[in-house]
Each structure stands twice: as C-alpha cells, then as structure tokens.
Amino acid sequence: MGNFKPADQIQDLQNFGEFGGVNPSITDSSTFTFLKAKTMIGVFDGEIDGCYLYSRHWNPTNIYLSQALAEMENTESALVTASGMAAISSTLLQICQSGDEIVSSRTIYGGSYALLKNFLPKFGITTKFVNTTDISQVEKAINKNTKLIYCETMSNPMLEITNIRTLSALAKANNCKLVVDNTFSPLIFSPAELGADIVIHSLTKFINGMSDCVAGAICASKEFTDALYDVNNGSAMLLGPVLDSLRSASIHKNLKTLHIRMKQHGQNALYLSKKLEADGYRILYPGLESHPQNELMKSMGNKNFGSGGLFVIDLKEKEMANHFMELMQEANIGYLAVSLGSYKTLFSAPGGSTSSEIPEEERMEMGLTDGLVRISIGLDDDIERTYLKMKKCLKKVHTQV
Ligand code: PLP
Numbered sequence: 071m072g073n074f075k076p077a078d079q080i081q082d083l084q085n086f087g088e089f090g091g092v093n094p095s096i097t098d099s100s101t102f103t104f105l106k107a108k109t110m111i112g113v114f115d116g117e118i119d120g121c122y123l124y125s126r127h128w129n130p131t132n133i134y135l136s137q138a139l140a141e142m143e144n145t146e147s148a149l150v151t152a153s154g155m156a157a158i159s160s161t162l163l164q165i166c167q168s169g170d171e172i173v174s175s176r177t178i179y180g181g182s183y184a185l186l187k188n189f190l191p192k193f194g195i196t197t198k199f200v201n202t203t204d205i206s207q208v209e210k211a212i213n214k215n216t217k218l219i220y221c222e223t224m225s226n227p228m229l230e231i232t233n234i235r236t237l238s239a240l241a242k243a244n245n246c247k248l249v250v251d252n253t254f255s256p257l258i259f260s261p262a263e264l265g266a267d268i269v270i271h272s273l274t275k276f277i278n279g280m281s282d283c284v285a286g287a288i289c290a291s292k293e294f295t296d297a298l299y300d301v302n303n304g305s306a307m308l309l310g311p312v313l314d315s316l317r318s319a320s321i322h323k324n325l326k327t328l329h330i331r332m333k334q335h336g337q338n339a340l341y342l343s344k345k346l347e348a349d350g351y352r353i354l355y356p357g358l359e360s361h362p363q364n365e366l367m368k369s370m371g372n373k374n375f376g377s378g379g380l381f382v383i384d385l386k387e388k389e390m391a392n393h394f395m396e397l398m399q400e401a402n403i404g405y406l407a408v409s410l411g412s413y414k415t416l417f418s419a420p421g422g423s424t425s426s427e428i429p430e431e432e433r434m435e436m437g438l439t440d441g442l443v444r445i446s447i448g449l450d451d452d453i454e455r456t457y458l459k460m461k462k463c464l465k466k467v468h469t470q471v
Contacts, residue, residue, distance in 0.1 A: 074372055076257050077329035079141040085134050096319045097130045114301060127299055127307060131315035135322040136287070136295075139277075142325075143252070143269045143289035145262045149298060149306060150287045150318060154253060154272025155181055156311030157286030161268055162186075164298055164305040165247055166217050168194030173211045173246075175202040175221035177228045177436050180420075180427035182251065186220070187427075201436075202232045203363065208240060218247040223261055224254040224378055227420035227444045228436060229354050231363035234370065238265025254410075257332050258375045268294065275411030276379065278321045279331055285313050285321055329375070331413075331449060336376020338447045338456070343381045345457050349464075354442075355381035380410060380446050388440035390467050391419045395443060397463035403456060410446035415456075417445045 085094040102122040104110040112118035122128060132150050140148035151157045162185070166172065174186055176199040186197040200207040202221045212219075219241050221232045234250060241248040242265070250261040253272040261269045271277060273285035288298065288306075298306040306312075336357070343355035353360075356367040357377030367377055385391045395406045395417050404415025408424050418424060421433060421440040428438070450456045 074144060074260050074263050076142045076144070076260055076372060077375075079144065080138050080325060080328070083138055083141060093323065094131070094134045094319070097125075097315050099129070100125045116301070125315065126310055126312045127301070129315050131318045131322075132313055135313075135318045135325070138322060138325055139271070139287045139289055142256065143262050144260060145269060145289040145291065147292040147295040148287055148289040149295045150273070150285060150313045150321075151306065152286070152311045152313050153284045154251075154270070154274055154286035155185070156306075156309075157270045157272070157288045158182055158251065159185060160298060160305040160309060160311060161249055161270060161288055162190065162195070162218070162220075163193075163309070164294075165249075166190070166195045169215060170195050170217040171213065171215040172197040173208055173216055173219050174199055175225060175230075175232060176200060176432065177225040177230055177438070178220070178222050178251070179226040179253075180425040182220075183425075184427040199432075202237065203230050205233070205236050205240065208237065212240070212244050212246065216244060216246050218249050220249045220251075222251040222254065223259045224356060224380075226254060227380075227382060227425055227442070228438060229254075229356055229361070229378070229380060229382060231356055231366050231370065233366055234259070234261050234264035234266055238267075241265075241267070254380060255371075255378055257329055258336075258371050258378060260372060262289065264370065267291075273321055274409065276332060276335070277328060277411070278324050279328065279411055279413060280324060281409060281412040281414070281416075283317050283321070285317060286311075332375050332379070334449050335379025335411075335447060338450055338453045339379050339381050339445075340377060341453045342445075342447060342457055342460065346383060346460070349461070351464075352384040353381055354384075380444060383443050383445065384439070384441055385443060385467065386439075386441040388419070388422070391441050391443045393470065394463055394467045395419065397466055398460065401459045401463055403459050403463070404445075404448060410444075412446065413449045415445065415448040415450070417443055420444050 087095040136148040198211040247267045249268045250266040251270045269289040271287045298304045340357045343353045347353045399406045407416045
C-alpha cells in the first residue's frame with residue numbers, strides 16, 4: 071500500500087469565489103479582454119504567459135478543476151476535456167505521428183480499442199495489442215518505432231490490474247511514454263506516483279458520480295499540458311475538445327465527495343462479490359483472493375479506498391445474462407445501462423455493448439464471453455438488502471431460462 075493521500079490533497083485546496091463565496095466563481099465567458107493590444111500579440115506569440123485569451127484555450131473555472139485533479143494524481147499539471155475519449159485522443163495525437171507505434175493492453179474500453187485499432191492507422195499510427203499483466207509480452211512488442219505504452223490501471227471490463235511500476239521501468243528503458251487510463255480506480259491507484267508519465271480519466275464515471283454529464287482529464291507535466299494547448303500545434307487547442315465551464319464547476323463540487331463515495335462503492339462491491347462467490351458464481355473482483363492480481367491490488371493501492379466499485383459475474387450464457395439484467399432492473403436494483411461509477415447501480419453485458427468493438431475472436435481469447443455481466447455497484451446503504459434482491463433474480467434466471 072502506498073502512503074500518498076490523494077483525498078487530503080484535494081481537500082486542502084482553497085478556492086474562494088467572488089465576494090467571499092465558499093465555492094469558486096464560474097467564468098461564464100467565451101472570451102477575455104486585454105487592456106493593451108500588445109499583450110494580446112504577446113500571448114499569441116507565446117511570449118506572455120498567464121493571460122486568459124479564449125475559453126477553448128483556458129478559462130479560470132477549468133483551471134480550478136484541473137488543479138484539483140493534478141493534486142489528486144500528484145502531477146505537476148492537468149487539463150480537462152469534454153469527454154474521456156477527447157482526453158485519450160488528444161494525448162495520443164499529441165505524442166504520436168505517422169510511422170509511430172503504440173503498445174497497448176488488449177483489455178481496454180471498447181472505444182479506446184476502436185480508436186487505436188481502426189482510427190489512428192488512418193494517420194499512420196499503428197498499435198500492437200498485448201496482455202500487459204504479462205510484462206514479457208510488452209517487452210517483445212516494443213521496437214524502435216514504439217512511442218508509447220497504453221493501459222488501464224484496472225481494465226474495462228475484465229478488471230485486470232497492470233503493474234504500473236514494472237511497466238514504467240520498461241517504458242523508461244525504451245524511451246517511451248507510459249499513458250495510463252485510471253478511470254476505474256480514482257484515489258485507489260495513483261499511477262503517476264508509480265511512474266506513469268500521463269494519467270487519463272473519464273470524469274463521466276466515478277469522479278463526477280452523478281451520470282449527468284460527459285467529461286475527461288489529462289494529468290501530466292506542465293510541459294505536456296502546455297504543448298496540448300499550444301495555439302499553433304496543440305491537439306487540445308486545435309481539435310477543440312473544451313469542457314464547458316458550468317459543467318466544470320459542477321464536476322469540481324462532486325470531486326470533493328469522491329473519497330467517501332469510493333469507499334462506499336468499494337465496500338458494497340466487496341460484500342456482493344464475496345457473497346456471490348460463496349454461492350458458487352465465478353466472480354471477477356480485484357478485492358477477492360481468487361483474483362489473479364489480488365496481491366498486486368493490495369501492494370499498489372492507496373490505503374483505505376478499497377478495490378473499486380465494479381465486479382463481473384459470469385452467467386455462462388448470453389440469454390442468462392440478459393434475463394438477469396432485466397430482472398435486476400425490474401427489482402429496482404439498478405439500471406440496464408452502459409457507463410459506470412454512478413450513485414445508482416448500472417449494469418451491462420460488455421460482450422454485446424461497451425466491448426463490442428473488439429472482434430469476437432479476440433474477446434474469447436481474453437475470456438470476455440457473452441455470459442459476463444459487468445455491475446457498477448451504487449451507493450446502496452443496506453447492501454444486504456441488495457444482495458437478497460440479487461439472489462432472488464438469480465434464482466428466477468435459473469428456473470425461467
Ligand atoms: N476510459 C474508460 C476506462 C472508459 O470506461 C470510458 C467509457 O466508458 C472511457 C475511457 C471514455 O470516456 P467518455 O465516455 O467520457 O468519453
């Protein structure tokens with residue numbers, strides 16, 4: 071377990087609003103005035119720093135949220151984007167150019183997989199997919215064209231844990247950047263503390279936690295975030311995935327309660343995983359001793375934030391999985407919906423939804439079968455009550471299908 075305290079770092083930030091408000095004021099402006107024409111020219115020439123110019127570039131509200139996220143990940147800087155995918159695509163396009171290669175984990179979010187596999191080759195950027203829990207596979211895939219290694223700390227949907235320390239040493243030895251998507255495990259893991267160069271989040275999930283908006287973030291060195299916002303050459307500036315400041319302010323407020331929510335999500339997921347495993351179901355959950363990276367989970371995680379709010383139950387057949395999800399929705403355990411990290415339980419069968427971009431053959435190879443149900447457990451107060459409802463649904467699945 072690490073000793074880094076990301077929740078305290080967030081809580082220690084003090085941002086007063088105008089007129090002494092306890093929350094920072096929201097900047098409701100797309101553009102900013104200059105008192106002197108010369109200053110504007112200096113900003114465009116990159117000679118003057120620290121001025122607000124135009125909200126696609128920077129605005130004070132996005133800076134407040136970015137600073138809080140940089141504190142959380144202990145990076146020098148951060149910037150926020152309009153989605154997690156915008157954070158990923160801006161990062162990859164900033165680092166790579168035609169002829170470059172990426173080595174990526176094979177178990178990643180389906181959208182990220184499709185970006186790497188189908189979209190980036192249009193720009194001459196190709197990807198080799200490997201099992202990043204087996205470091206020798208990563209080592210073999212690296213060559214002189216490899217620019218970066220990409221993985222998720224806790225992968226979507228298989229919940230595999232990648233050893234960031236080992237991967238970072240390998241990246242450094244080969245002069246590559248290590249880019250880590252930490253969406254499933256904010257506060258639980260601190261990839262930059264473990265050696266990652268760039269940490270990405272979909273804020274849409276746990277960090278915002280309310281299922282009311284889509285947003286993303288890139289936590290990195292100041293040199294990298296400055297490069298992303300370079301007016302002449304920055305992917306974030308030129309592709310334009312800016313987050314609206316009203317949304318930014320509401321995500322910032324929700325971030326302040328993230329530590330309490332992550333603990334509750336983790337306790338609930340652990341309780342259900344243990345009970346359902348004892349009932350004889352195959353459960354994937356990094357907090358269970360049966361999980362192949364359970365020891366790594368314990369040694370790499372920060373203290374007191376648990377093992378995450380997601381677990382996977384294997385119902386073997388697609389029909390069983392579908393029926394179980396419909397019954398859970400009827401019983402008001404949660405919603406049959408994609409996404410995760412919400413106050414309310416959300417579930418989906420990743421094979422036919424969020425991982426459908428991955429070809430069937432590759433899904434089968436990594437064990438991502440059609441009977442899997444991914445459950446993002448909500449903030450239920452009485453989790454035993456939820457378990458009893460789930461058990462009833464499972465009983466019906468076995469008698470009705
Ligand atoms: N990264 C992971 C691990 C995800 O699960 C997702 C979405 O599900 C994303 C990135 C993309 O985030 P967004 O939907 O905010 O673009």
